[in-house]
Amino acid sequence: MATQDTNKRNPVLRATNLVKRFGGLTAVNDVSFEIYPGEVIGLVGDNGAGKSTLIKMVSGVYRPDEGHIYLGEQEITVASPMEARSLGIETIYQDLALCENLDATVNIFLGREPTKRFLGLFKQVDRGLMLNEAQTVLNRLDIKIPNLRRPIRQMSGGQRQAVAIARAVYWNARLVIMDEPTAALGVPEQRKVHELVRTLRSENVPVIVISHNMQDVFAVADRIIVMRRGQKVADVPASTVTGDELVALMVGAGEA
Amino acid sequence: MHKEQSPSHSRTYWLDILSRFWAWLFLFAMILIFWIGNPAFMSLFNLQSILANMAILTIIAIGQTYVIISGGIDLSAGWIMGMVAVIAASTMNRFPEGTPIWIPLIGGFIVGLIAALIAGLVNGTLVARMNVPPFIATLGMAGIARGVGFLLSGGMPVPIYVKGLGFLGNGYLFYYHPNAGWSFLAQPPGLVQADLRNLTGILPFVVIVMIVVLVIAHLLLSRTRFGLHIYALGGNKEAASRAGIPVVRRTVSIYLLSATFAAIAGVVYNTRFTNGAANAGDALLLDTVAAVVIGGASLFGGAGTVIGTLIGALIISVLANGLVIMRVNPFWQFIAVGVVIIVAVLIDQAREKLTQ
Ligand SMILES: Nc1ncnc2c1ncn2[C@@H]1O[C@H](COP(=O)(O)OP(=O)(O)O)[C@@H](O)[C@H]1O
Ligand SMILES: [Mg+2]
Numbered sequence: 001m002a003t004q005d006t007n008k009r010n011p012v013l014r015a016t017n018l019v020k021r022f023g024g025l026t027a028v029n030d031v032s033f034e035i036y037p038g039e040v041i042g043l044v045g046d047n048g049a050g051k052s053t054l055i056k057m058v059s060g061v062y063r064p065d066e067g068h069i070y071l072g073e074q075e076i077t078v079a080s081p082m083e084a085r086s087l088g089i090e091t092i093y094q095d096l097a098l099c100e101n102l103d104a105t106v107n108i109f110l111g112r113e114p115t116k117r118f119l120g121l122f123k124q125v126d127r128g129l130m131l132n133e134a135q136t137v138l139n140r141l142d143i144k145i146p147n148l149r150r151p152i153r154q155m156s157g158g159q160r161q162a163v164a165i166a167r168a169v170y171w172n173a174r175l176v177i178m179d180e181p182t183a184a185l186g187v188p189e190q191r192k193v194h195e196l197v198r199t200l201r202s203e204n205v206p207v208i209v210i211s212h213n214m215q216d217v218f219a220v221a222d223r224i225i226v227m228r229r230g231q232k233v234a235d236v237p238a239s240t241v242t243g244d245e246l247v248a249l250m251v252g253a254g255e256a
Numbered sequence: 257m258h259k260e261q262s263p264s265h266s267r268t269y270w271l272d273i274l275s276r277f278w279a280w281l282f283l284f285a286m287i288l289i290f291w292i293g294n295p296a297f298m299s300l301f302n303l304q305s306i307l308a309n310m311a312i313l314t315i316i317a318i319g320q321t322y323v324i325i326s327g328g329i330d331l332s333a334g335w336i337m338g339m340v341a342v343i344a345a346s347t348m349n350r351f352p353e354g355t356p357i358w359i360p361l362i363g364g365f366i367v368g369l370i371a372a373l374i375a376g377l378v379n380g381t382l383v384a385r386m387n388v389p390p391f392i393a394t395l396g397m398a399g400i401a402r403g404v405g406f407l408l409s410g411g412m413p414v415p416i417y418v419k420g421l422g423f424l425g426n427g428y429l430f431y432y433h434p435n436a437g438w439s440f441l442a443q444p445p446g447l448v449q450a451d452l453r454n455l456t457g458i459l460p461f462v463v464i465v466m467i468v469v470l471v472i473a474h475l476l477l478s479r480t481r482f483g484l485h486i487y488a489l490g491g492n493k494e495a496a497s498r499a500g501i502p503v504v505r506r507t508v509s510i511y512l513l514s515a516t517f518a519a520i521a522g523v524v525y526n527t528r529f530t531n532g533a534a535n536a537g538d539a540l541l542l543d544t545v546a547a548v549v550i551g552g553a554s555l556f557g558g559a560g561t562v563i564g565t566l567i568g569a570l571i572i573s574v575l576a577n578g579l580v581i582m583r584v585n586p587f588w589q590f591i592a593v594g595v596v597i598i599v600a601v602l603i604d605q606a607r608e609k610l611t612q
Contacts, residue, residue: 045510082500099491099496101558102484113481124479154268246407 008074011036012206013058013089013175018067020053027053029230030067035175038204040197042221044211044236047249049227051210057093060084071174088174092164092181098156100153104145105134108167109150116242137170138162141199158189169203174202177208182216194219212242228252265294269589275607279550279567279600282573290578298468304460308426310573311466312337312521312528314538314566317547319517325477325550325558326510327490328383328390331543332397333518334537336375340368340522341406343415345532349420357420364526369519375401376515380508394511401586413533425527428457429464438493456511462524469520486510490557496567541610542590546597554604571596 011034020028028050035041045051057064060078069076072088078084082089099109107115109130115123134148143162145155152160160179168176177195182190190213197220200207211217217224217238224241226234228248234249235240247253316333323330344364351360359378375397382393416490429441433455436444445453477483485506488496497503518537525536553560575596576589 027511041344081498087498097495098491099495099558101491106484110496111501114482118475118479122475122480124475125481125484214532249414254591 002031011070011149012072013056014070016068016070018057019065019066019070020056020057020062023245026230028044028057028064031227031230033225033232033235035154035206035208037206040201040207040220042208042209042211042217042224043227044214044217044250045227047212048160049250050230051227052179054211054227055107055179055208055210058084058175059089059177064141076077084234085171087206088172090168090171090173091177091179092161092168093179098152098164100189101151104148104155104159104163104166105130107163108134108137108170110167112171133170134166135168141166141169141195141196144198151156156189157185158192161185161193162196165200169200169205173205174197175208175211177207179210180212181212182208182211191218214246217246268485271610272356275468275603278603279552279564279571280594283567283571285604286524286571286578290574290581293578293582296372297578300456300458302577302581304428304463305459306327306570306573306577307463307466308460308528309577310569311462312524312537313540313543313573314466314569315469315517315521316522316537317544317565317569318469318562319514320544320548321473321551321553321560322477322486322510323390323514324553324555324558325490325560326486326507326544328507328510329394329473329495329545329555330511330514331391331541332375332379332401333394333514334540335398335405336372336518337514337525337535337537337540338534339375339401339408339520340372340397340416340519341525341532341536342405342409342534343532344368344523344526345416346408348416348418348526349414351418353406353417353419357418360418361421361523361527365519369516372515372519372522373403373512376512377508379515381513382509382510384504386528386608402534409532409534411531411533411534418530421527422530424461427461427528429459429461430457430483432456432458432547444528453501459524462528462546465520465524470562470566473517477562477606482506482509489556490559534577535568542570542593542597546593549597549604550600552604554608555601556604557607 012060012076015032016026016032018031019026019030043051043055053062056062057254058069058078060081060083069078076087078089099110102110104212109138114126114129116126116129118124120179131148138145141162145159146163152163165176181193185193194216197207209220210215221238222232224236224246224248225232228250296302305401316337319333320330342365343546347367348364349365379394379397382388383390431443433444433447433451435451436447447455477486485496485501488499489500489503491507493503522536526532548560548565549555550568551560551564551566552573553564572593575592576586579589579592580586
């Protein structure tokens with residue numbers, strides 16, 4: 001409990017008064033939030049509520065028009081998705097950003113492949129090391145992929161999610177953001193993704209999960225942030241709300 | 257969950273294997289048929305001439321392999337080769353008579369290579385920075401290189417006056433004669449005309465060049481980060497970019513590499529024919545793309561190997577040679593290659609669908 005309290009005082013990431021406008025439309029309007037180690041936030045809201053725009057400011061896709069983002073103690077400006085990654089903010093997009101023609105191992109290391117000397121002549125990709133390391137991280141996350149040499153194309157949706165998550169964990173993500181991770185998955189695969197999110201939490205990696213799916217949110221979230229028309233309308237522990245209450249907040253029934 | 261998926265996976269697995277190895281089977285079947293059709297097909301002399309004749313095709317096709325794996329295509333490589341052949345030929349002729357042969361050879365190659373690299377740089381820049389579709393960018397460059405080649409040569413092949421150049425293009429590393437024995441780098445001295453019939457050459461120089469290029473290109477593609485990134489580009493450019501791969505730089509390098517291989521092929525042409533013709537690579541486009549695609553590369557990008565392209569080039573060259581040896585009208589060769597390339601693409605598409 002004591003550690004929990006220290007954690008509470010030191011958010012991994014803190015965003016204050018973020019604003020993003022597209023022309024006349026204010027997609028995100030003065031939103032602040034913070035996330036603590038090992039915490040899972042469910043970010044919910046109707047279509048067009050501003051969820052994706054909010055996290056894209058954190059993951060370097062958009063520059064906020066107003067507001068600040070702090071990673072630990074330090075204020076950061078995230079100029080590009082690459083910069084976000086190098087800061088330890090890993091975003092797993094709906095389209096996953098994997099190379100489907102390459103295998104899981106290569107995808108985990110893509111862009112940061114380890115090398116070794118080939119007969120002292122030139123530097124070659126160290127496939128053996130990659131395979132071992134990939135195996136280790138997948139074991140640690142309790143992910144079973146029968147054949148790591150098979151192209152991603154031949155894997156199920158859940159396995160692809162798992163590879164994307166393994167990549168984030170391997171590169172020591174400080175924060176993982178998942179945009180609609182279960183949108184394209186069947187129920188058993190959804191469960192697998194839920195387990196993976198819990199595993200990340202147990203590794204003390206905080207996760208923001210954007211979802212339409214109430215089951216998703218209640219299955220994994222510790223805290224729920226509700227957005228409506230660009231504004232944050234609720235930020236509550238998951239145990240204190242019901243699905244009906246969330247829906248009411250999302251559509252604004254409480255106020256009407 | 258995994259259990260119910262495994263049967264279909266193993267089915268696609270086997271179809272995948274078949275789609276990868278049909279080219280090998282096809283090659284061996286063809287060799288067998290030609291051998292039975294005419295035993296002379298299997299003579300050392302004929303086999304070596306098949307290899308020597310395919311060197312130019314193979315070298316250009318290797319460059320094309322890189323481009324196609326990355327999701328592009330290079331329609332200009334054949335005309336860049338012709339331009340280089342002209343430029344290198346003119347350069348070689350400028351060296352005074354009596355200069356050791358390797359000086360005009362290297363000099364011609366360097367000047368030709370510079371011209372090729374400029375063309376490759378323009379190709380790569382158009383594709384990578386200005387988002388011109390590779391098909392259009394390199395089609396335009398094909399026209400430009402063609403024009404430059406013809407302008408510089410006045411529309412006629414440029415004969416090369418360097419002594420001994422033809423020996424490099426058509427000679428062998430070793431010679432064997434039943435009476436005179438072995439000799440290295442030159443025919444055994446003192447043979448009269450009548451003896452030459454029994455002279456056997458072993459390892460044509462151009463085949464050595466081809467093998468060296470093949471080995472380097474294979475290692476670069478299959479072992480280095482650069483090679484891996486080419487597959488990533490062809491698989492998902494967006495993902496490659498998000499993973500931090502310098503997409504623009506890599507793409508430009510790929511077109512530079514293709515132009516470099518075209519330049520090597522241009523100088524090999526110089527040595528084989530002791531001239532430089534602007535249209536030297538005119539007929540090569542179909543054959544190079546065919547070799548790459550038969551070799552298992554995907555025109556969608558993301559798949560292919562140098563070894564596969566070698567098999568593809570072998571199929572085309574064995575076909576051409578075998579048809580001649582079996583006294584089939586050589587024009588059938590065009591039809592055969594055309595059919596094989598279409599079949600190869602159909603197999604590629606079927607594989608694409610199966611493994612979705
Ligand atoms: N790139 C953009 N240009 C213009 N408008 C945008 C852009 N991205 C999002 N929007 C608008 O901003 C609002 C919020 O969108 P978004 O953040 O995608 O919502 P959500 O993810 O909650 O569905 C929507 O009205 C959407 O149309
Ligand atoms: Mg969205």
